[in-house]
Amino acid sequence: MTRQARSDNTRERVLDAALALFDETSSVEVPVKLLGERSGVSVGSIYHHFGSVSGVAAALYSHCMGALLDHLLESIAGAERLEAVIEKIVRSYLSWTKRNAVKARFIHASAFAPFIGEYRAEIEKEKSDRMERLAALLHSHVGGGRVKELPFFVHEVLIIGPVAEAARRWLSGGSDADLSAAQKHLPPRILESIRGAR
Amino acid sequence: MTRQARSDNTRERVLDAALALFDETSSVEVPVKLLGERSGVSVGSIYHHFGSVSGVAAALYSHCMGALLDHLLESIAGAERLEAVIEKIVRSYLSWTKRNAVKARFIHASAFAPFIGEYRAEIEKEKSDRMERLAALLHSHVGGGRVKELPFFVHEVLIIGPVAEAARRWLSGGSDADLSAAQKHLPPRILESIRGAR
């Protein structure tokens, strides 16, 4: 096995174990000894690769967020009309959340965790170009009178807000959170919210 | 001083210190010794009142969430028309967030924290009647053709989603999050998203 492959394999096993332990404990940072037992990787090796316990959490966060963003980008790659873009964003965000509930939980649970601050630079580096591609894609559909002129920030929260809120409620074991209903009804409603005056 | 007053005063000092320490460390659960030093309350007394470290976090969460919900309820108390209700929800949610940024951060940071699970029952008890009053208020405006018929869950995420997302981005030190723009533009846009077909 090549060095790179060995390394990647080890990192993967550690991140898998970290995710499993998060699922069991709801803690985004897990005891390194436990992590070692579960992953079959020695404590020293975990430090060799991640530097610290929060380093593991930061890497896992980057991994999960990357997976979600890649899924979104792939999904809307072919879409041309605004209707299709919105529809695909909602559908892929929610279906990814459903199929990757633990990773999705990890993302939402980490949003305000201390390690996000510590590792802001590294995380941003991983995230930024995908976020920019997403933003550019949205931006390209704004204008021409079909979409109301608003600060881009307002467009973002109108589009992502309802979807993220639905996901969060479902992930919190939400009483009556119904992702199928959201998937069905949100796209046309979000479209209405950003449409220009006719 | 009466027993109740003494008790309340102690609890308040502890919760104040816990919030200040959260502001400094971003940790929702803080070392009890530190908490004692900052609040001027002994470790034993903290345990007497809160039972555990997560107990303090749970109490602080209930306190912050209660303050936000009370502010929302008060704000929309007099509103009669749907337009006014939406407008007031957005305005009061965002202005409360701005004026109580640390408490707001604590709320969002706690949403997926382990102690939420441990203390679910106690937290729900505090929260539920206010949530129900809010829900009832929203429900009362749905119907009569002015608002599109949708599962209530969908209405909720359409109304709260964009507002909460704007708040979260601003609280995360969000690059270009502009709460004033949100306060100005969100209400009519949210209204459009839930309006019935004309």
Next chain:
DNA sequence: TGTACATCAGTGAACGCGCGTTCACTGATGTAC
């Protein structure tokens, strides 16, 4: 192809500090008569 060396990956025992929690106790408020 082979040898010598460099670099990276992986190990796990050892350290020591900080943490959450307990507990026997004192002090203050409330209650009964």
Next chain:
DNA sequence: TGTACATCAGTGAACGCGCGTTCACTGATGTAC
């Protein structure tokens, strides 16, 4: 109004366990000649 007792609020030293991190080391892969 006063006394005796009960209940609750508050104290802080002591405990011991679990935690994150380090480090001297071995083993595997890569590189130079």
